[in-house]
Each structure stands twice: as structure tokens, then as C-alpha cells.
Amino acid sequence: MPFDHAAEPLPETACDVLVIGGGPAGSTAATLLAEKGRRVVLLEKDRHPRFHIGESLLPLNLRIFERLGVREEVAALGVFKPGARFVSDEHGGHTAFSFAAGLNQAYTHSYQVPRAGFDALLFDRARRAGADARDGMRVLDVALDARAGHRVVAREDGGAPHAFRARYVIDASGRDTFLAGAMGSKARNPHNNTAAIYGHFRGVLPFADEPDGNITVHLFDEGWIWMIPLPDGVTSIGLVSNAGFFKRRQGSVDAFLHAALAAVPSVARRMEHAVPLGAATFTGNYSYASSVMHGDGWLMAGDAYAFLDPVFSSGVLLAMTSAEMGADVADAWLDDPAGAAPLARAFERKVKGAIDALSWLIYRINRPVLRDMFMAPNNTFRMRDGLVSLLAGDVHARLNRQPPVLAFKAAYYMLSLAHRCGYRLRAEGLVRVRPPVPERVTAPAAG
Numbered sequence: 001m002p003f004d005h006a007a008e009p010l011p012e013t014a015c016d017v018l019v020i021g022g023g024p025a026g027s028t029a030a031t032l033l034a035e036k037g038r039r040v041v042l043l044e045k046d047r048h049p050r051f052h053i054g055e056s057l058l059p060l061n062l063r064i065f066e067r068l069g070v071r072e073e074v075a076a077l078g079v080f081k082p083g084a085r086f087v088s089d090e091h092g093g094h095t096a097f098s099f100a101a102g103l104n105q106a107y108t109h110s111y112q113v114p115r116a117g118f119d120a121l122l123f124d125r126a127r128r129a130g131a132d133a134r135d136g137m138r139v140l141d142v143a144l145d146a147r148a149g150h151r152v153v154a155r156e157d158g159g160a161p162h163a164f165r166a167r168y169v170i171d172a173s174g175r176d177t178f179l180a181g182a183m184g185s186k187a188r189n190p191h192n193n194t195a196a197i198y199g200h201f202r203g204v205l206p207f208a209d210e211p212d213g214n215i216t217v218h219l220f221d222e223g224w225i226w227m228i229p230l231p232d233g234v235t236s237i238g239l240v241s242n243a244g245f246f247k248r249r250q251g252s253v254d255a256f257l258h259a260a261l262a263a264v265p266s267v268a269r270r271m272e273h274a275v276p277l278g279a280a281t282f283t284g285n286y287s288y289a290s291s292v293m294h295g296d297g298w299l300m301a302g303d304a305y306a307f308l309d310p311v312f313s314s315g316v317l318l319a320m321t322s323a324e325m326g327a328d329v330a331d332a333w334l335d336d337p338a339g340a341a342p343l344a345r346a347f348e349r350k351v352k353g354a355i356d357a358l359s360w361l362i363y364r365i366n367r368p369v370l371r372d373m374f375m376a377p378n379n380t381f382r383m384r385d386g387l388v389s390l391l392a393g394d395v396h397a398r399l400n401r402q403p404p405v406l407a408f409k410a411a412y413y414m415l416s417l418a419h420r421c422g423y424r425l426r427a428e429g430l431v432r433v434r435p436p437v438p439e440r441v442t443a444p445a446a447g
Contacts, residue, residue: 010153010163015041015132017330018152018166020139020179022048025302025319026172027122027133031068032327034129038334041164042131043154045138045176048123049116053198053281055236056081056215056228056313058393059099059107064320070125077118078111079229080213084313084391087207087266088219091375093427094207094266096214102388103404110392112215112228112236137162139178142169146297146337168330169298172323175283177304180290189287191363192309194223195246197257198238199280200230205270215313219371220264224311227270234277237261240286240309254280289355293348297333301326306355309362317393318358322351354395360409361390369416372425373408381407 017033019026022044030042057078065071083098100108127133136157143151149165156162171179180186204227207216211229218225223241230236239260249256257280262268289306293299302319325347332340364370377384386404415425422434 010161012151012163012165013041013132014149014165015039016166016334017041017168017170018043018150018164019131019170019172020142020152021045021172021174021176021304022123022126022133022135023052023119023172023174023302023319024122024316025174025304025323026170027119027126028064028068028320029170029172029301029323029327029330030126030131030133031122031129032324033331034126034131036327036331038331040126040131041166042123042126042133043137043139043152044123044133044135047136047157048120050119052115052119053236053238053283054310054313054315055115055118055230056112056226057110058313058317058391059102059104059110060393060395061110061317061320062107064324067324068122068125070121073121074111074113074118077121077231078113079231081110081112081215082212083214083388085207085214085216086219086374087216088371088375089265090219090221091371091426093375095375095377097377097384097388097391099388099392101385102392102394103382103385104389104392104394107392112213112230114230114234139173142179142182144169144295144298150297167297168333170323170326170330171298171300171304172302172319174303174319175307177288177290177300179298179300180292180304183290183292185290185292186288187291189289189306189308191359192287193243194240194286194309195243195282195284196238196240196286196310197246197253197260197280197282198226198236199254199257200277201235201237201271201274202233202277203273203275204235204237205272207270217311218264218267219365223366225261225264225267226310227267235274238310240311243284246282246284253282293351294329294344296337299326299329299344299347305351308355308358309365311362311365312358312391314358314393314395318351318354321354322347325350350396357390357395364412368424369412369419373412373415376425376427378411380411383408383411 016038019030019042034040085096087094137154139154141153150169152164216227222245228236301323382404423430424433
């Protein structure tokens with residue numbers, strides 16, 4: 001419900017930029033703008049540290065950590081992540097993709113981080129940069145007005161309301177999608193209708209004899225399961241599937257998650273002595289996007305604009321890179337609104353391009369052909385290296401790194417044709433697994 005401005009007039013705090021949401025996107029934008037000398041207010045509804053899912057980072061995150069000056073702090077907080085492993089009981093094996101084999105050799109590893117500490121670190125970094133960073137402040141209403149200034153009303157968790165007059169607003173509210181919700185511009189992604197159950201566990205066995213820091217993605221018939229090693233022997237585990245799968249749930253969310261994990265042999269082995277550290281969480285409407293991304297004196301960054309299936313751990317990277325570009329747009333707009341228009345259009349183009357690059361894989365991760373290619377990777381034309389670069393988050397690849405990705409896609413379409421003819425890709429090559437669909441024969445006309 002919108003805040004009643006007339007019923008309760010409030011003194012206003014003026015600022016250049018108000019950022020809604022103190023997660024990775026909001027804290028990144030606030031830090032960069034404050035360092036440019038802008039008056040920034042950063043509002044987060046919860047108190048840091050607070051639980052959040054999405055602990056697996058990508059190598060291209062390191063570049064932003066360097067720019068923010070927090071790379072060593074993140075390294076001290078997390079578990080070293082050299083790559084990603086995909087496991088398929090159907091294929092009877094697993095494949096590990098090392099980031100060091102990617103086409104971009106500048107960033108060849110990343111980290112698995114407890115999000116409570118990671119988000120608090122970035123929020124504190126914004127405060128150190130000079131942003132007026134306030135947690136425990138839930139935004140209630142935004143009245144957009146580029147000429148008079150946008151009026152934002154928030155309430156402290158203790159109950160006191162506050163009003164702000166901002167020249168520019170950045171919505172980094174994550175899955176709350178504050179502006180998209182208010183505008184009615186948020187829509188479910190029709191290509192990827194998924195949901196998830198997740199929680200933290202202790203006592204989960206490593207995939208191999210010794211922990212190696214990789215995120216492990218266990219593929220099963222109707223989706224996939226993430227297993228992310230975190231500090232202090234904690235493992236983040238989540239199951240992502242379609243709505244039909246979750247409609248079978250009977251009983252509690254916890255019981256459903258435990259039963260689903262036990263039904264996947266490679267996961268059940270690792271869960272034999274696992275103990276949950278709290279109740280499991282269910283999240284629906286997993287993939288969505290807003291039909292608009294920016295306007296006169298405002299923009300959406302990160303999950304406030306769109307959220308993808310997290311199979312490739314792209315969420316934090318997309319959030320921080322869009323916030324980085326969005327901060328440049330806001331800074332330019334404050335000096336010259338008309339002159340900032342081309343930069344805003346480039347921002348939208350790049351964000352959508354990054355999402356499209358990952359979506360191509362995400363939309364196909366449950367298809368047999370793509371799973372076959374993951375489990376029997378081929379490096380002809382450096383296809384595997386190109387795939388590793390996408391998995392590392394190199395979604396703005398230079399022209400010299402695009403041909404391997406295009407070769408991978410071409411191979412996918414050729415193997416899809418072979419699949420329709422009854423063939424599947426295995427480690428030894430193409431193998432016939434069923435007879436081809438016979439051609440329809442039309443009887444000749446009488447006479």
C-alpha cells in the first residue's frame with residue numbers, strides 16, 4: 001500500500017542518489033557513486049548480517065572486488081573455488097570444468113562465500129566510501145518525479161518513518177523488485193518456470209576423497225541440485241525444478257527436500273550423515289524480468305530487473321556488473337540528463353546481452369543434448385574453453401573469444417538433429433540409443 005504523504009508530512013533528507021537495497025548490487029552502486037563525490041543514501045530493509053542464498057561467485061567477480069578494494073577481504077571470508085563440477089547418474093560419471101582453462105586468463109578462480117558476511121562486508125564498504133548506509137530501513141513508497149526530485153519514504157524497523165528527496169533512484173531491491181512491482185512491469189519468464197528448495201547442512205561428504213572447493217551440480221531427470229562448500233564444514237544445498245515436480249509435495253518442505261535428495265544416488269551418498277542447520281526454504285517464481293529497466297532519473301540493477309535460474313551461479317556477478325554500469329549512468333545523468341541517454345541505452349543493451357548469453361544455456365540445461373555435451377565435453381575449435389569462459393561469467397567477451405562459443409552452439413544444433421535420428425553423444429562418440437522415427441508414408445491415390 002502506498003504511503004499516505006498528505007496524512008503524515010515528514011522532513012526530507014536530500015541526496016543525489018538513493019539506492020534501494022543493501023545487497024551486492026546496491027552496495028556496489030553506492031560505493032562507486034560515493035567515491036565520485038555524490039551524496040548517496042543506501043537503504044536496506046534487514047539488519048546486516050542477514051541470511052541470503054546465492055553463495056557461489058564467478059571469476060569475473062574478482063575484477064569488481066579489485067575496483068572496490070575488497071578482493072583480499074572476500075578471499076579471507078570464503079572458500080577457494082577453482083571451478084565447477086557436473087554430475088549425472090544417467091551418464092554414470094562427472095565432469096569438472098576448471099576456470100583456469102577458460103579463454104580469459106586474467107581471472108581463473110573465484111570463491112564460495114557465506115552471504116551474510118559477504119553482503120555485510122560490501123555494505124560496510126559503501127559506508128566507508130561515504131554513503132549514508134542505513135540498514136533496518138524498509139522502503140514503503142517511491143514517488144518518481146525527475147523535475148522536483150523523487151520522494152522516497154522508508155520506515156525504521158523500530159517504527160519511525162523517514163522521507164528522502166533524491167535526484168536519482170537506483171532500485172537494487174533484489175527479488176523484492178520494488179519499482180517493477182509498483183509499476184506492474186514484472187513478468188514471469190515463460191521460458192524457464194522453475195522454483196527451488198534450499199538449506200544449509202553440516203556433515204555433507206565431499207564429492208571426491210578430499211574437498212576441492214568446486215561447486216557441484218547434480219543433474220537429475222527433472223532438474224538439478226547445487227552443493228556448495230562453505231567455511232566451517234557447512235554445505236549449501238538447493239534443488240531446482242519445475243512447478244509440476246513441486247506439486248507432488250506432501251508434508252513439510254523439509255521432508256520433501258530430504259526425500260528428493262535421497263532419490264538421487266550420487267547425492268544420497270553424500271547426505272548419509274548430513275544434519276540440517278535450520279528449516280529449508282521454498283522459493284517460487286524463480287525466473288522473471290521487468291519490461292522496463294530505466295527511465296528519467298531512475299534505473300533497476302541486478303535482481304530488481306531480472307532473475308535467472310541460478311544453475312551457473314551468475315546472480316551476484318550480474319547484480320554487481322549491472323550496478324557498476326548503472327552507477328556510471330546515474331553519475332552522468334546528474335550532470336547532464338539528456339547527455340546521459342546514450343549511456344543508459346548502452347547500459348540496457350549490455351545487461352540484456354549478458355542475460356541472453358547465459359539464458360541460452362539455462363533454457364537448455366534440462367535437455368538431453370546439452371547434458372550429453374556437458375558430460376562428454378569436446379574442445380574442437382576450443383569449444384570447451386569457450387564454455388568454461390561462459391561458466392566463469394565472461395559474458396561480455398571480446399570478438400576473439402566469441403568463435404569458440406559459436407562453435408559450441410553450432411555443435412549443439414547438429415547434435416540435436418542427431419538426437420532426433422536416435423543418436424546420443426557419449427564419451428566414445430555418437431551412439432545409437434533408439435531407432436530413428438520412421439518417415440510417414442502416404443498411400444498413393446486410387447486410380
